[in-house]
Amino acid sequence: MSRTLHDVASGTLFGVALNYRGLLDQHLAAFQQAPYQKPPTKPVLFIKTPNTRNGHGAVVLHPQGERLQPGPALGVVIGQRASRVSLENAMAHVAGYVVVNEFSLPEDSYYRPAVKAKCRDGFCVLGPRLVPRDQIANPNQLSLKLSVNGELRQENSTANWVRDIPQLIAEISEFMTLHPGDVLITGTPEGRVDVLPGDTVEVEISGVGRLLSHIQAETHA
């Protein structure tokens, strides 16, 4: 029986903030000040609510009077219930991978992303398909590319993650249970760009796929 991406990745969408070294470095100075006093010691999570779900080739609405930024990220789809999982056993809980474009309004604080910036309708694009875990030999060596209208605008590698997949699963499952179908959005790199109505945006992750989105102006009824 063939399962669609929606069947498999139907759970909670967990975003991981600040999971690229370059991005974390940019914000280290701010974290020394009030109210944080120090950089985060644990993964900083945010949620993409179900209304943000969107598919390959679909439209993403550009909110009037706001700036809109795509966020290329590798999505890790959980395949097995994970509670207090060790680093050694973590990968066994992964079903596979999916390309994610985690759209957001730009924010001045990266420590705790706001629902208002992250959770607009259609702001989490997933697809085009689930790539089973065993098809990706080393998820720590994947290139991420973001193109706008065919022009490369952002490029990075999962080699620059602050925490890799086993670390994320171990640290998150320490305080909450992950369920089959949940998706860990493993972070977007520094250098987010603005996109505009009419733009076509593509995220490509080596071995995982290419994910297209079309940006349109929001029109109020």
Next chain:
Amino acid sequence: MSRTLHDVASGTLFGVALNYRGLLDQHLAAFQQAPYQKPPTKPVLFIKTPNTRNGHGAVVLHPQGERLQPGPALGVVIGQRASRVSLENAMAHVAGYVVVNEFSLPEDSYYRPAVKAKCRDGFCVLGPRLVPRDQIANPNQLSLKLSVNGELRQENSTANWVRDIPQLIAEISEFMTLHPGDVLITGTPEGRVDVLPGDTVEVEISGVGRLLSHIQAETHA
């Protein structure tokens, strides 16, 4: 056909931070400083993920080495898709009400609550039943009481909300679509108390019901 609470309130659980005047007043000074510079101008939302769902009379686990605080709140269950809803039409989108106990670890920042503090397994208790909208004449005049082992420990009134239900629905639906089954947790008042393993906690909201939880120590396998 009878519908259970779970059928009706099966959507996203949206928490509203700082929605009681006393609580907001306590934090106003901190908001004048970096990095906020000013108090929030819009509802500050957080998400209680699906793993937090818990029912009337069930056990809530007290995480080892942490402090645990119940959070009495009125839950508003959405009955109709709500996008860019006006103040005047907002209440028509409400199916009814439910008592919520929104458990949390205490946090030093109230502006953007952390997933780690808010989203432990079983940390959002809802019940015991959905009370239809027309059975509550004035949701702005409900008393909330929190008792621990039969002793009243926290008491407030929805008259002290910063934003009432129409304001919340209008302001939230301005930037995201609310769906039938989504629950707005309309905030917990100031004066949160600590609870300990062995405690029985009850939230009572006038006309809506009484919601029981039993606190147990977490035991690691």
